[in-house]
Amino acid sequence: MYGYIKGVVKKVYPSHVIVENNGIGYLIISPNPYEYKLDDEAIFYTYLHVREDVFSLYGFKSEKILNLFLKLISVSGIGPKSALGIVAFDDTDRIVQAIELGDVKYLTKFPGVGTKSAQQIILDLKGKLIDDEVEIKLISDAGKDVEAALVSLGYNKADIKRVMKHINVDQSADQALKEALAYLLK
Structure with missing residues (x-):
């Protein structure tokens, strides 16, 4: 309105x-x-x-914060009061990073967000908060190494973005790269 x-x-x-x-x-x-x-x-x-x-x-203060708030209230079990509590206590980039990395522990620090709610936020919003102009920068060091390796192997940005959503980047770079290549080659 x-x-x-x-x-x-x-x-x-x-x-x-x-x-x-x-x-x-x-x-x-x-x-x-x-x-x-x-x-x-x-x-x-x-x-x-x-x-x-x-x-x-x-x-x-910004459309970026408003858009995150709107995404959060679209999640089942998260109302305006909980979403307001989330955007009030941290910057939007850190919240998006936690969602993209599946960091349940981080999300449960907000008032009104328990383990189940945090898992639901991740399930509903993971991969939907990063727009196409944003590079994949919300990943661990192993993830960055995998991304660099895939670029050097000739994969395009769309393929890399797609595969990075499906691999575990909290493991060694070698293991993450093997997982990424297996995913791309199937």
Whole structure:
């Protein structure tokens, strides 16, 4: 409904801010409200969450954070409150890295995210958070070695990206390369 709201921050609370735009004060739930200063102009990329009894407007500093939030709430068992808790406590690149590497332990550090929820996030979002322009940089040193070896063997970026999603890069580079070649040659 609203793509973004640009206005002056009039009040800051622990869970939200009030932003004035053309004489209207919007209550915007923010992951980190204290990063905004009173009477400063700010832009909030927004998501309107509608339930039968309440309308909640969520706002984020960037579209990147908003997009991660939207992906997270698409996961079964993850609501806006849990997703907000995830994006509030860390940078989006680290969260994406944890999902891509299947790091359940890291994801369970967020409030409201248990082992089952973390596994569901990984299951639903792994491979869906990295867009085509982003190189595969969220991998271990062994993964980087495998990627370099595959490039030197003449494989294209699409094949390398596809295979990197299916191999275990938390092993030795030799083992990971064998696994990657076996996957590519089947």
